[in-house]
Each structure stands twice: as C-alpha cells, then as structure tokens.
Amino acid sequence: GQNIDQPTEMTATEGAIVQINCTYQTSGFNGLFWYQQHAGEAPTFLSYNVLDGLEEKGRFSSFLSRSKGYSYLLLKELQMKDSASYLCAVLDSNYQLIWGAGTKLIIKP
Amino acid sequence: SQTIHQWPATLVQPVGSPLSLECTVEGTSNPNLYWYRQAAGRGLQLLFYSVGIGQISSEVPQNLSASRPQDRQFILSSKKLLLSDSGFYLCAWGRDEKSEQFFGPGTRLTVL
Numbered sequence: 001g002q003n004i005d006q007p008t009e010m011t012a013t014e015g016a017i018v019q020i021n022c023t024y025q026t027s028g029f030n031g032l033f034w035y036q037q038h039a040g041e042a043p044t045f046l047s048y049n050v051l052d053g054l055e056e057k058g059r060f061s062s063f064l065s066r067s068k069g070y071s072y073l074l075l076k077e078l079q080m081k082d083s084a085s086y087l088c089a090v091l092d093s094n095y096q097l098i099w100g101a102g103t104k105l106i107i108k109p
Numbered sequence: 110s111q112t113i114h115q116w117p118a119t120l121v122q123p124v125g126s127p128l129s130l131e132c133t134v135e136g137t138s139n140p141n142l143y144w145y146r147q148a149a150g151r152g153l154q155l156l157f158y159s160v161g162i163g164q165i166s167s168e169v170p171q172n173l174s175a176s177r178p179q180d181r182q183f184i185l186s187s188k189k190l191l192l193s194d195s196g197f198y199l200c201a202w203g204r205d206e207k208s209e210q211f212f213g214p215g216t217r218l219t220v221l
Contacts, residue, residue, distance in 0.1 A: 030207060031207065033209055041214070041215070042199055042213060042214055042215045043153070043199075043212050045211065087152065087153070089153075091207065095207060096155075097155070097210070099152045099153045099154075099155075100152055101152040102152055
C-alpha cells in the first residue's frame with residue numbers, strides 16, 4: 001500500500017530552527033509537496049520538490065532524497081505565527097496525491 | 110490572479126437531510142477541481158476530482174456525489190446525510206494533475 005509518515009506533533013522555541021521529516025512509500029513518484037495549515041483554516045502551498053536536493057524559500061527550505069523516500073521541511077527563525085500543521089503529500093505514478101496526516105508544530109515563546 | 114470561493118463557511122444539518130456545497134474558481138480556465146474531507150486531527154481524504162465539465166472521478170464509495178455543471182463550478186451533494194459525514198470539506202483547484210493545489214476556505218459541516 002501507499003504510506004506517508006510524519007511525526008504527529010513537535011514543539012520548538014521562538015527564534016529557533018525546526019526540521020519536520022516525511023518518509024514515503026508510494027507507487028512511483030512524481031513530486032512531493034509541503035503545505036501549511038493553521039487551525040480551522042485551509043492548507044496553503046509551501047513548496048514542491050521533484051529532484052533531489054534542497055529548495056530554499058525565505059525562512060522555509062525543503063529537501064528531497066528520492067532514493068531514501070525521504071523529505072524534510074526546515075523552518076528557520078521560528079515565529080509564533082508558524083504554529084500550524086504541516087502536511088506532506090506525494091504525487092504517485094498515476095498523478096494521485098497521497099497525503100500524510102500532518103505534523104502539528106507548537107511554538108513556545 | 111486566481112481565487113477560489115466556497116460556501117457556506119459553516120453548516121449544521123440533521124441526519125437524513127440533503128446537502129449542497131458549492132465551489133467556484135475565478136481567474137483560470139479548465140482547472141482540475143477536487144473535493145476533500147478532513148476529519149478532526151486527520152489528513153485529507155480525496156472524495157472526488159474533475160478534469161473537465163461533466164467529468165467526475167470518485168475516490169471513495171459513499172453517499173456523496175459531485176457535479177461540474179460549468180468549467181469553474183464544482184458542487185458536492187448528498188440526498189441523505191449521515192452522522193459520519195461531519196467534517197471539514199475543502200475544494201481545491203490545480204492547473205493540471207502535476208501542479209500544486211490551491212484550496213478554498215472550506216465548509217465545516219456538523220451532522221446532528
């Protein structure tokens with residue numbers, strides 16, 4: 001079957017750096033997406049990786065290793081507004097998007 | 110720029126009542142459209158997707174149905190709601206099957 005694993009919850013301190021991991025086992029691979037979802041709101045697109053390596057976008061970076069079935073989202077200089085759930089999703093060989101359950105990130109002052 | 114609208118924002122319905130949720134997209138043409146449901150504290154479950162007018166693919170057998178009467182309009186319906194239909198319903202659009210998806214604000218449905 002197809003599976004995406006993320007930690008359920010993580011806690012970090014304002015101003016620090018946090019890395020949220022995502023491992024996947026899917027039927028083929030056509031890209032990996034990260035979304036941010038604040039409580040009670042819709043997900044918003046953060047990043048897309050299809051080739052191995054690091055993609056940087058301001059305070060957020062996303063890394064992909066296709067051979068290891070692994071990605072991480074790196075958040076730097078954490079702010080209170082970064083408290084949210086972070087969803088990892090993989091596009092499989094049929095271009096179906098497989099979603100992880102999300103990682104709830106709690107930022108403490 | 111593109112925008113996606115969903116309504117209503119919240120809905121409380123009795124068991125056995127009908128449902129109609131509407132989603133419209135502006136600023137793009139021939140988008141892929143998606144309906145998701147998210148249970149509390151859970152991931153997204155794809156319910157339906159559409160690649161064009163009148164074309165609907167169902168991912169999960171259930172008492173829900175979807176229709177796409179116009180290019181940028183996507184409707185989710187039910188004839189008789191069940192308690193298990195409660196959840197957060199999200200409509201999304203994408204340029205094609207490979208692209209990122211953009212979500213509407215969602216409808217929080219409570220079935221009592």
